[in-house]
Amino acid sequence: MRSPIDHLSSRFAIDPAPLETVAARYPVRISPHYLSLIQEPGDPIWLQCVPDPRELDDDQLPDPLDEERLSPVPGLIHRYPDRVVWLVSNDCAVFCRFCMRKRRLGQPLPEPRESREAVLGYIASRPEIRDVILSGGDPLMLSDAELEAILSALRGIPHVELIRIGSRLPVTLPQRITPHLCAILKKYHPLYLNTHFNHPLEITPQAAQACALLADAGIPLGNQTVLLKGVNDDPATMTLLMQRLLAIRVRPYYLHQMDLVQGTGHFRTSVACGVGIMAALRGHTSGLANPYYVIDLPGGKGKVPLLPETVRREGGGLVITTYTGEVVEFEDI
Numbered sequence: 490m491r492s493p494i495d496h497l498s499s500r501f502a503i504d505p506a507p508l509e510t511v512a513a514r515y516p517v518r519i520s521p522h523y524l525s526l527i528q529e530p531g532d533p534i535w536l537q538c539v540p541d542p543r544e545l546d547d548d549q550l551p552d553p554l555d556e557e558r559l560s561p562v563p564g565l566i567h568r569y570p571d572r573v574v575w576l577v578s579n580d581c582a583v584f585c586r587f588c589m590r591k592r593r594l595g596q597p598l599p600e601p602r603e604s605r606e607a608v609l610g611y612i613a614s615r616p617e618i619r620d621v622i623l624s625g626g627d628p629l630m631l632s633d634a635e636l637e638a639i640l641s642a643l644r645g646i647p648h649v650e651l652i653r654i655g656s657r658l659p660v661t662l663p664q665r666i667t668p669h670l671c672a673i674l675k676k677y678h679p680l681y682l683n684t685h686f687n688h689p690l691e692i693t694p695q696a697a698q699a700c701a702l703l704a705d706a707g708i709p710l711g712n713q714t715v716l717l718k719g720v721n722d723d724p725a726t727m728t729l730l731m732q733r734l735l736a737i738r739v740r741p742y743y744l745h746q747m748d749l750v751q752g753t754g755h756f757r758t759s760v761a762c763g764v765g766i767m768a769a770l771r772g773h774t775s776g777l778a779n780p781y782y783v784i785d786l787p788g789g790k791g792k793v794p795l796l797p798e799t800v801r802r803e804g805g806g807l808v809i810t811t812y813t814g815e816v817v818e819f820e821d822i
């Protein structure tokens with residue numbers, strides 16, 4: 490098969506050389522489905538998946554969230570008291586240019602069987618872990634058999650109440666969501682899946698069908714969006730995205746401020762931009778369409794939600810600004 494860069498350079502008559510230079514440092518992968526969504530150079534799909542020379546002159550840190558330091562065994566991140574993130578794959582259908590785990594993409598994982606046993610042993614020995622989040626890369630890049638081995642091993646640990654999967658494949662490789670996969674997943678409830686749509690153009694009939702199969706298997710679906718300059722950093726695009734997600738039974742969960750990850754600086758927006766988007770959502774459309782806007786603080790200090798300022802204390806009461814900008818006094822006790 491032709492490489493995505495060859496495909497793009499012949500389809501849009503662009504010089505492949507600068508893209509190849511970036512690809513030598515940060516690998517490129519674009520699934521045929523995602524490639525087919527590109528309409529023109531620089532559009533919101535293009536920006537997310539086509540390498541950009543600006544990736545190479547960004548000197549932020551590769552791992553600002555200190556995930557490697559918070560890793561008690563390789564592949565596991567234990568930052569919060571009752572839940573862990575397990576990086577079960579370094580593979581994705583598209584290598585997103587803004588990925589927070591850009592440092593790992595396409596790298597081989599350590600010997601999978603041994604490292605899986607170490608992770609499972611750690612989780613089994615910590616009764617406080619009640620929520621396990623499978624992430625990566627993309628967990629659904631594993632085969633059905635590998636995935637089922639992981640799920641059934643986790644279900645063998647009595648204190649693991651919740652299993653969550655973070656996967657972008659409903660967006661980037663929707664044909665991976667098969668009835669067979671859903672039949673496996675539904676055996677391990679309560680199982681939640683957070684997917685990752687960033688733009689309304691990604692909500693294709695195929696993606697909608699993938700989400701329908703998952704929802705029909707009883708899997709509560711959430712969405713994590715990354716706030717990306719030039720892609721979705723305006724209230725109209727974000728409102729449409731959130732509304733269209735609800736229409737395919739996907740509940741917006743987080744809107745992420747860009748992490749300060751090396752090679753991704755050109756996607757950063759101001760925090761004021763994110764807060765402005767939240768103000769445009771709240772009250773103006775369904776409450777269900779409002780994600781939490783979060784900053785994942787450097788150094789592994791955790792995710793902190795940010796909201797537009799609506800309340801201040803004055804005398805014995807509160808002065809509250811409504812979504813329309815009206816200022817109302819509210820008596821407090």
Ligand SMILES: *Cc1c(COP(=O)(O)O)cnc(C)c1O
Pocket residue numbers: 566567568569572573574622792
């Ligand atoms: C985001 C994250 C979680 C999950 O956080 P929730 O707010 O429960 O969704 C857990 N561990 C790490 C390291 C994370 O980054």
Ligand code: SF4
Pocket residue numbers: 580581582583584585587588589590594625626627657685
């Ligand atoms: S799918 Fe997720 S893990 Fe994979 S490259 Fe994109 S953002 Fe990163």
